[in-house]
Amino acid sequence: MSAAPGPDGPAEGVSFKREMLSNLPNLRAFAVSLIGSPDRADDLVQDAIMKAWGKQESFTPGTNMKAWLFTILRNEFYSQMRKKGREVQDSDGYFAERLSVHPAQYGSLDMRDFRRALEQLPDDQREALILIGASGFAYEEAAEICGCKTGTIKSRVNRARQRLQEILSVSGAADYGPDPEVGQVSDTAFVA
Numbered sequence: 001m002s003a004a005p006g007p008d009g010p011a012e013g014v015s016f017k018r019e020m021l022s023n024l025p026n027l028r029a030f031a032v033s034l035i036g037s038p039d040r041a042d043d044l045v046q047d048a049i050m051k052a053w054g055k056q057e058s059f060t061p062g063t064n065m066k067a068w069l070f071t072i073l074r075n076e077f078y079s080q081m082r083k084k085g086r087e088v089q090d091s092d093g094y095f096a097e098r099l100s101v102h103p104a105q106y107g108s109l110d111m112r113d114f115r116r117a118l119e120q121l122p123d124d125q126r127e128a129l130i131l132i133g134a135s136g137f138a139y140e141e142a143a144e145i146c147g148c149k150t151g152t153i154k155s156r157v158n159r160a161r162q163r164l165q166e167i168l169s170v171s172g173a174a175d176y177g178p179d180p181e182v183g184q185v186s187d188t189a190f191v192a
Contacts, residue, residue, distance in 0.1 A: 016056050019065050020049065026066060027073055034077050044080070048073035117167040121160050128156035129164075 027048065031041035052059075052072050059068055090096055118126055124146075131142040132153070139157075143150040165171070 015061075016059070020052060020069065023066050023069050024049075027069055030070060031073060031077070034074075044073065044077055047080075048076045051076060113168060114164075117164050120167055121163055125156045125160035125163065128153050129160040132157050 024045065027045050028041060031044045031048075032038055035041045035044060048069065052069055055072075059065065118129075121129070127146065128142060131137045131145060132139065137145065139150050139153050143153045146153060
């Protein structure tokens, strides 16, 4: 069995592998300190090592591999925690039985109406609204992109939002989401 070649050839791959394996005890100790469970820590170390092996070309030989591996392990730990926070344990299927989704056609129609309304805005207001609302730029960043002052961007966004509300006949929170009749049907469809 030959060693996987590293960034500079087979010898570099062997060196990378040896150095990585020499850090396993330290990685495992760190993982146990993060998770508390030796079994889950071993899984975390395995995931981190797999990522490191797959990204070995991004490691610069001669730098601190231990720090690089610890960073990968730490990032993997936090990624798993974020994922776990979004997941719901439903081994009996209790929650899955009660899931309902509003029909997609209403969202498509609403999006079509929104696009038409957006096209009716003046160019400068549409541009400001898209930069802030859709692209996620800060007002200062959008002002720099547009070559104007921050207050000008804020004003354009405010006027654009008000104009969209007028065009779409939106007067409050009740105007968002499915129509009352559709919402009532889908809200009661899966009630036990």
